[in-house]
Amino acid sequence: MGQHLATRVEVRRDRQRQGETERAERKEAILGFLAAAQRVELVLDRRVLGLPAADEPEDEILHAMWLAKKSVELVCSHEVAQAAHDYTEALHQIMRNVVEHGQIPTKRERRYAFMEAARNALSSDPAQLLR
Template sequence: MAQQSSTRLYVMDGVTGSTVLALIGVLLGTAGTLVGQYLATHVEVQRDRRQRTDTERAERKEAILAFLAAAQRVELILDRQELGLPTTEDPADEKLHDLWLAKKAVELTCAHETAQAAHDYTRALHTRMRNTAASEQSPAKREYRYAFMEVARNALESGRPTIRR
């Protein structure tokens, strides 16, 4: 009888051992799945964050380039006036309107510092366009353009050094 009970214990130990091993396998599998899901989610969140950052940067860049194009058209009219050349056939009022509209796009998509620099540059160009004589007290349009360009470069996170003048 003693021998029979030890065999039963051995069989139960074998069943218990395989059950424990199976449970350990299930636990390891579950832990592996959870870790895998966490890592996949973490990577997806980073990818989404990067995509949003890239999209926002592209919007800022588009607004800045549109503003610069409008400012360049106004500067062309001013330069032609200063040189005594005939102005283009496009009315100056339309160019000023386009400039103010482009400035508003910068205000909507860029940080305060960039929006303020765009506003200052627009105001200087507007003043110069309306008053044919440049005021000696106000900084030149080139100063405002330079200030805007540096702020815009920072807004686009170019990482490049400032432009020497």
């Protein structure tokens, strides 16, 4: 009986450790993506303000953002991955001045959707995050 209880406790601890490890992986991917997206937004903000462009080529900044998005796809849920893709696509279109059918993608809405999806993915209790 004692061995059974000890085994059950150990299994519970292993599941908890596994959950913490997976959460840390998701968090790392999300933060990496946000850092890459922030670099793109910085370039866009500098454009709007009429400031000189950064030294780093735009192609490299966009490439880094798309790569970071792929890491989100690898470790996060479909909802988070789709929100990251939508946000990335919006930033890419704005950066390249590519607008389909006269629609301007709204980076603010896409960023908000991604942040909410990411917040829910990292929360142990999504009910606590209601705003």
